[in-house]
Amino acid sequence: MTGPQPRADAQAAARTGALMALGSMFCVQLGVVAAFSVFDQIGPDGAAWLRLTWAGLIFLVFVRPRPLQLARRDLLACVGLGVVTAFVTILFMFAVERIPVGTASALEFLGPLSVAVLRGRNRRAAIWPVLAMVGVLLLTEPWRDSVDPVGVALALGAAACWAFYILLTQRVGDAVSGLQGLAISMPVAALVATALLGGAVIPDLTWRHVLIGLGLAILLPVIPFALEMLALRRMTTASFGTLMALEPAMALVLGLVILSQQPGVLPIIGILFVVAAGIGAERTGARVEDEAPPHERENDPGDPGYVVP
Template sequence: MTSDQARTGAVMAVGAMACVQLGLALAVTLIDDIGVEGVAWLRLMWAGVLLLILVRPRWTAFTGRSFLTCVVLGIVTAGITLLFMAAVDRIPLGTASALEFLGPLSVAIARGHGRGRLLWPGLAAVGVVLLTEPWSGAVDQIGVAYALGSAVCWGGYILLTQKVGDQVAGMAGLAVSMPVAALFATAVVGPAVIPRMSPEILLLGLGLAVLLPVVPFALELLALRRLTTAAFGTLMSLEPALAMLVGLLILHQVPGPLGVFGIAFVVAAGVGAARTGARTAPVPLDVG
């Protein structure tokens, strides 16, 4: 794997994060109409439908094990979405994203190698602490708990997404995992949120699903074919910074001075991870 391919993977990861944060900022504006569960369900439902129609996965693309991995990935994906939307209903977008980053950070530390194993994740962790200011005591504890639950799911998502990308060719893995996520979310919150939907909101949800999660999840799948999970996990440190920027521009959530220093730390960590995180390209199995 060349450094150019690693940079391509990093660009894909950053593009995915930008889509995620823009989509989340737009999603927050719908919370008053359909609630956090409604926003999460709307995104997952449309994403599952779109990927099934566009990709039309063939059974021959899977083994029994790879299909099961896709199903588990779908459940974890639903967990990320439901828990994170519940978090941003209670705490600022930048803070929620920073706490959620603890999942990728744990992956980066656990799967890293060499001198950068602790350096870049450690630098990112300092930035996250500066972004969240946990000593202030002003953050809603239930919102923090939701964000930490999403962090656990996100760590699992990174590992499972790379495994799916290695085992299943193209986007077929996503075309299974996203419908599973939609079905799981429907089972959990569907009865409460479906009556709140109007034709206008359903149509808006179609555009929202393209920004989040269809495009970013596809980019993350491609990025994880080019980057190690450690490098990808550290690169995700850029997400809290992007979240704070989007929160400022769209939601008018003004960061404090420590937040600016936190952004500098996580950007430096992300750049360092991108330069050292190439991996050998896998050859996904196309069964039959």
């Protein structure tokens, strides 16, 4: 069925999804600020491992996954999401240890930007990812510092994982009701992180570090990843990827408010670019009927796949 009302409903859902994405980005940036404040105590490997392990435990206990009730392909998608979640977290943490966070953020944004460009169906909407990328470059000014090639490679790896994370998050969110997908993927991410980092981190942990990790995990990834999965049920991956350009702008604003970091002229211009791109992405971000998950299309509470919006 098509017409003004379904279109209006889709646009309203896209606006809700955009607000969820903004809430996610805010938590992410608070989590980044908090992580930097304790890097000297737990290091990037400790921060990554504690975040993922606590997140896995939280989802395991409070959501209680039911993997045996899923189709095999849906379960594999959840596992794949867990693997890329672990790698995007670990790679970015090690990248910012070697290169400036602005440079790492600009490089990592190539992931969602690629999704926005490749998955966009509206040719006129292609201007928003381009505008967003220009804004991100102006915001982060990666050319101002010497760059470690290993750090660049780590950031590009995080970008690739972020692209797959967006695609898999929408795939899992469409196929698995509620937060069941995250309840499976996050414990998988914790297992991957433990296999890669646990041996180096666990022997040096203290109870203080464990409690710090709990706070970091709630800010990132527990709240943001839940919001992103809900947002991607309401938005296209192209618009979501473009909207992520607002994250560096939000980081700059929080840096000004919390850390008293004064932005230059180019970052201020960059904010205007990414805000314009974010508004454009939100307005063109509604998922059409054939893109929406079955439970969103039917919206029938009697349907076993129904999810409360």
